[in-house]
Amino acid sequence: MRQRLVVIGNGMAGARTVEEILARGGDFEITMFGDEPYGNYNRIMLSNVLAGVEDESGIFLNDLSWYADNGITLHAGTRIERIDRFAKRVYAEDGTETPYDKLIIATGSRAFVPPIPGAHRPGRGYHQGVFAFRTLDDTRAMIRYAKEHERAVVIGGGLLGLEAARGLQNHLPHVTLVHAMGHLMNTQLNFAAGDTLRKTIEEKLGIEVVVDGMTTEILGKHAVTGVKLADGRVIPCDVIVVAAGIRANSEMAAASDLPVERGILVDDQMRVQDEDDIYAVGECAQHRGEVYGLVAPLWDQAKVLADHLTGVNPLAEYHGSQVATKLKVAGVDVAAMGLKEPEHPDDEVLTFAEPKKGIYKNVIIRDGRLVGATLVGDVKKVAFLMQAFDRGLALPEERAELMFDLGGPAGEVKVEDMADDEQVCNCNGVSKGTICSTVQSGCKTVSGVMDKTRAGKGCGTCKSVVQRIVEWAAGGEVEEDPAASYYVPGIPMPKPELMNAIRLHELKSVSSVFAKLGGDEDAKSKMGLASLLKMMWGGEYVDERDARFINDRVHANIQRDGTFSVVPQMKGGVTTPAQLKRIAEVAEKHEVPMVKLTGGQRIDLLGIPKEKLPEVWADLDMPSGYAYGKSFRTVKTCVGSDFCRFGVGDSTALGIALEERYQGIEGPGKMKLAVTGCPRNCAEAYVKDLGVVAIDGGKWEIYVGGAAGAHIRKGDLLTTVSSPEEVIVLTGRFLQYYRENANWLERTYAFVPRVGIDKVRAVVVDDSEGIAADLDAAMEASVGAYRDPWKDRDEPATPGQFRTSLPLIVLPQVPVRA
Amino acid sequence: MRPIASVHDIPLGEGRTFAVDGDMIAIFRLRDGSVRATSAVCPHKGGPLADGQIDLKQVICPLHLNAWDLRTGCSLSGQPDVAVYPVSIDDDKIMLGD
Numbered sequence: 060m061r062q063r064l065v066v067i068g069n070g071m072a073g074a075r076t077v078e079e080i081l082a083r084g085g086d087f088e089i090t091m092f093g094d095e096p097y098g099n100y101n102r103i104m105l106s107n108v109l110a111g112v113e114d115e116s117g118i119f120l121n122d123l124s125w126y127a128d129n130g131i132t133l134h135a136g137t138r139i140e141r142i143d144r145f146a147k148r149v150y151a152e153d154g155t156e157t158p159y160d161k162l163i164i165a166t167g168s169r170a171f172v173p174p175i176p177g178a179h180r181p182g183r184g185y186h187q188g189v190f191a192f193r194t195l196d197d198t199r200a201m202i203r204y205a206k207e208h209e210r211a212v213v214i215g216g217g218l219l220g221l222e223a224a225r226g227l228q229n230h231l232p233h234v235t236l237v238h239a240m241g242h243l244m245n246t247q248l249n250f251a252a253g254d255t256l257r258k259t260i261e262e263k264l265g266i267e268v269v270v271d272g273m274t275t276e277i278l279g280k281h282a283v284t285g286v287k288l289a290d291g292r293v294i295p296c297d298v299i300v301v302a303a304g305i306r307a308n309s310e311m312a313a314a315s316d317l318p319v320e321r322g323i324l325v326d327d328q329m330r331v332q333d334e335d336d337i338y339a340v341g342e343c344a345q346h347r348g349e350v351y352g353l354v355a356p357l358w359d360q361a362k363v364l365a366d367h368l369t370g371v372n373p374l375a376e377y378h379g380s381q382v383a384t385k386l387k388v389a390g391v392d393v394a395a396m397g398l399k400e401p402e403h404p405d406d407e408v409l410t411f412a413e414p415k416k417g418i419y420k421n422v423i424i425r426d427g428r429l430v431g432a433t434l435v436g437d438v439k440k441v442a443f444l445m446q447a448f449d450r451g452l453a454l455p456e457e458r459a460e461l462m463f464d465l466g467g468p469a470g471e472v473k474v475e476d477m478a479d480d481e482q483v484c485n486c487n488g489v490s491k492g493t494i495c496s497t498v499q500s501g502c503k504t505v506s507g508v509m510d511k512t513r514a515g516k517g518c519g520t521c522k523s524v525v526q527r528i529v530e531w532a533a534g535g536e537v538e539e540d541p542a543a544s545y546y547v548p549g550i551p552m553p554k555p556e557l558m559n560a561i562r563l564h565e566l567k568s569v570s571s572v573f574a575k576l577g578g579d580e581d582a583k584s585k586m587g588l589a590s591l592l593k594m595m596w597g598g599e600y601v602d603e604r605d606a607r608f609i610n611d612r613v614h615a616n617i618q619r620d621g622t623f624s625v626v627p628q629m630k631g632g633v634t635t636p637a638q639l640k641r642i643a644e645v646a647e648k649h650e651v652p653m654v655k656l657t658g659g660q661r662i663d664l665l666g667i668p669k670e671k672l673p674e675v676w677a678d679l680d681m682p683s684g685y686a687y688g689k690s691f692r693t694v695k696t697c698v699g700s701d702f703c704r705f706g707v708g709d710s711t712a713l714g715i716a717l718e719e720r721y722q723g724i725e726g727p728g729k730m731k732l733a734v735t736g737c738p739r740n741c742a743e744a745y746v747k748d749l750g751v752v753a754i755d756g757g758k759w760e761i762y763v764g765g766a767a768g769a770h771i772r773k774g775d776l777l778t779t780v781s782s783p784e785e786v787i788v789l790t791g792r793f794l795q796y797y798r799e800n801a802n803w804l805e806r807t808y809a810f811v812p813r814v815g816i817d818k819v820r821a822v823v824v825d826d827s828e829g830i831a832a833d834l835d836a837a838m839e840a841s842v843g844a845y846r847d848p849w850k851d852r853d854e855p856a857t858p859g860q861f862r863t864s865l866p867l868i869v870l871p872q873v874p875v876r877a
Numbered sequence: 878m879r880p881i882a883s884v885h886d887i888p889l890g891e892g893r894t895f896a897v898d899g900d901m902i903a904i905f906r907l908r909d910g911s912v913r914a915t916s917a918v919c920p921h922k923g924g925p926l927a928d929g930q931i932d933l934k935q936v937i938c939p940l941h942l943n944a945w946d947l948r949t950g951c952s953l954s955g956q957p958d959v960a961v962y963p964v965s966i967d968d969d970k971i972m973l974g975d
């Protein structure tokens with residue numbers, strides 16, 4: 060009979076061990092118990108989920124089908140309460156019992172919440188508004204709550220606390236990090252490094268940092284109102300995240316009479332001390348006195364245990380891991396390994412600091428081997444240092460090469476010299492061998508390999524090594540990621556090259572572009588090309604109507620039943636009684652099924668059949684609001700200084716002026732703007748493609764690259780100016796820069812971070828490339844060429860332009876709202 | 878075989894819907910001058926295929942951007958296939974049927 064293998068804990072270590080066992084052909088009847096109601100996900104990516112750079116769905120490593128496919132019985136959402144070592148059974152909280160021949164405990168750890176008064180409410184667990192950061196459910200709850208609150212305090216200035224603080228900024232405006240020790244990441248960094256990091260965190264990210272701040276109380280009876288520190292200071296807040304360390308989940312083992320200190324004691328085969336058939340891996344295990352809190356050691360542990368259990372190598376031994384730490388906060392690079400300070404008098408130490416740039420580095424060498432390294436602000440050498448540290452490699456004579464690239468390949472890891480089992484991506488545990496075999500199986504693009512293996516998809520620091528391995532393994536046959544760099548899929552060229560070719564050959568119609576550059580016509584590329592050509596040639600563009608999407612052919616947005624919606628322009632969201640009356644009359648006359656306010660502050664008439672569009676426009680006699688194109692949409696405004704008692708700028712006037720000027724301009728994606736009369740931000744300007752915020756002293760802040768659709772991002776501050784006129788000019792210049800450089804359908808929230816706000820600012824505000832005048836002129840030409848499309852209603856542009864395409868009866872009818 | 882429209886009723890590269898014996902048929906005029914005919918109703922969720930964008934091979938439904946091969950009616954994006962009809966050009970007339 061097959062041996063029964065039971066695994067308690069369905070986290071990163073448990074699932075990885077089972078994967079390793081299956082990879083070795085291990086023949087067990089496997090049952091897994093997990094407290095969390097999910098398959099196995101990549102816990103370290105929770106930071107990215109919180110920061111909004113990764114979707115929840117993207118972090119799953121083993122979804123439920125994986126368990127089914129491999130014949131594993133998974134009890135997700137079932138907690139094991141007790142092990143009977145003699146009867147060889149485990150007991151779950153739901154009363155069931157399961158026998159085993161071999162047992163693996165992989166229960167990980169949980170957040171440690173110090174006994175701060177106010178953190179808990181009797182009988183209710185955490186105080187509402189107090190969160191730990193360990194599981195997907197924690198992360199979801201935190202995001203949900205943070206979105207509705209204003210100020211967060213993160214308790215704990217370690218790795219997790221920093222990542223939590225950064226992530227929270229994505230959801231609320233004020234974040235303070237309170238750390239009990241004298242400097243950040245004190246476990247990994249010395250004072251100088253931690254202090255450099257603090258300055259970067261404060262200045263670059265705008266997170267307030269309090270060090271030497273021992274939290275003594277959480278204030279607030281029903282809702283959290285603040286935290287109190289030992290020195291009496293009170294920091295007001297309405298959300299608290301406790302990231303003060305972790306504790307191994309070993310109580311269940313202890314209660315079952317297994318040996319436990321800080322974790323479950325295991326030997327070099329990961330066997331629980333003095334047990335024959337019980338093993339422990341991951342953060343719950345204590346091996347040679349060490350309990351780890353990072354993933355890299357558990358990959359090694361999983362391999363050893365799998366070798367041992369499957370009999371591939373019954374004598375495999377785990378000897379402990381050298382751990383290196385990396386911070387996953389975009390723009391703040393920190394890596395640390397081994398010692399943070401010399402311990403012996405003859406330890407060699409090299410230190411380099413450039414505080415103004417936020418750079419601090421040191422390396423510590425003992426007997427010619429690297430025993431410690433810290434990199435803050437510049438981690439270019441991290442891959443090399445980690446190898447040297449991990450493998451005890453000989454170090455270059457020129458010690459400075461450890462810290463700097465001194466020209467030449469010295470110090471770069473040669474990928475051909477790396478062993479096959481050498482781990483490249485420590486976050487996701489991917490070895491060089493795995494990358495090579497993925498390439499050999501036919502996947503020859505860097506991004507393809509990254510998608511398949513997940514290498515490089517954690518903290519991202521290993522990407523360059525992954526790239527070099529793929530290049531090497533493909534033997535020079537590495538394939539460019541084709542579509543990735545193309546402007547549209549059908550023409551194999553990135554945007555700048557495509558624009559050059561279009562100019563060179565004077566291609567003024569979509570069909571001529573295909574004929575000259577693309578070979579076959581491609582329906583999916585037509586719309587993007589039409590937009591680009593219109594932008595480039597303005598009035599000279601040869602408009603072929605078939606290149607347009609239906610919305611642009613009939614200047615209305617197609618709905619699920621094949622009817623269209625009509626949204627008249629309402630600049631800045633400001634309307635008049637006369638306009639409202641007219642809209643009401645038209646809606647009545649044409650029995651419009653639904654009249655609705657849009658999110659963009661105007662009025663939508665929904666359910667208009669195509670053939671009636673010209674008539675509706677004629678009756679309205681208003682310009683198009685462009686609620687259908689990849690184009691400039693609206694400018695939302697708040698009432699501003701004319702009426703609002705907080706207003707410091709005339710937001711409505713500026714919004715109307717912006718919409719007046721840039722109405723209908725097409726681009727690679729939608730452009731939604733807003734102007735708000737003060738930083739209270741009622742018009743939601745921080746989350747617009749371009750948002751303008753009036754601030755005290757007659758000044759205006761311009762934010763770019765914001766979004767509040769499926770993707771939410773606060774815009775980056777482009778600049779602050781002192782007149783509406785400057786806002787109008789810079790808006791045009793930024794939009795033109797976006798139109799010329801963004802890929803098709805790339806919204807500003809992707810474009811701005813891709814190019815980098817510093818670069819955007821340099822070009823748009825400081826004219827570093829000397830193209831400001833050209834951008835302005837190009838935009839001026841587009842503005843001049845504007846013509847309201849709803850005026851073209853008397854003569855159809857093509858035969859049957861407005862002919863119905865459907866017998867509407869076959870469709871679900873949109874209900875008429877009374 | 879019978880005439881159902883003039884080629885001039887359909888702009889190059891676009892489609893139009895015609896009623897034929899109670900059926901709604903979308904006829905497309907490709908940029909190479911040839912014509913194709915499919916059912917006018919998208920098999921996915923009833924979208925108006927004649928409002929879709931086309932090239933020499935496929936039509937893309939405007940509602941959810943699924944694609945079908947214009948010649949065979951086979952779905953190119955995992956949807957049910959769409960009915961296709963034999964269609965040809967005789968002088969300026971679009972002729973439906975074999």
Ligand SMILES: Cc1cc2nc3c(=O)[nH]c(=O)nc-3n(C[C@H](O)[C@H](O)[C@H](O)COP(=O)(O)OP(=O)(O)OC[C@H]3O[C@@H](n4cnc5c(N)ncnc54)[C@H](O)[C@@H]3O)c2cc1C
Nearest residue numbers: 068070071072093094102103138139166167341342353354
């Ligand atoms: C936000 C965040 C970011 C991180 N970032 C990094 C990083 O960048 N780099 C890095 O190296 N590490 C990082 N870590 C640490 C890393 O996630 C852990 O080292 C790793 O998850 C440990 O794996 P594990 O299997 O031991 O524990 P876990 O992944 O916690 O799995 C244990 C599982 O067992 C379940 N369980 C517990 N008790 C029972 C029971 N009695 N019955 C049934 N099931 C039970 C738990 O619910 C859990 O699902 C991060 C952690 C967090 C929370």
Ligand code: HEM
Nearest residue numbers: 657658659660695698702703704705738739740741742743
């Ligand atoms: C005295 C100051 C304020 C005035 C006069 C004001 C006025 C309004 C009005 C009239 C609405 C429309 C309500 C409706 O459609 O039913 C509104 C919506 C809104 N307000 Fe305020 N408000 C004020 C303060 C604030 C503040 C301080 C904030 C944010 C911090 C805010 C955020 C919002 C948001 C997000 C909306 C919804 C916007 C939308 O529908 O697109 N408001 N406000």
Ligand code: SF4
Nearest residue numbers: 697703706736737741
């Ligand atoms: S953003 Fe400021 S000025 Fe505008 S409505 Fe809100 S509070 Fe008033």
Ligand code: SF4
Nearest residue numbers: 618619657658768769
């Ligand atoms: S949120 Fe979804 S359902 Fe609502 S309008 Fe947008 S796409 Fe349609």
Ligand code: FES
Nearest residue numbers: 919922924938941
């Ligand atoms: S209705 Fe045609 S793709 Fe959905």
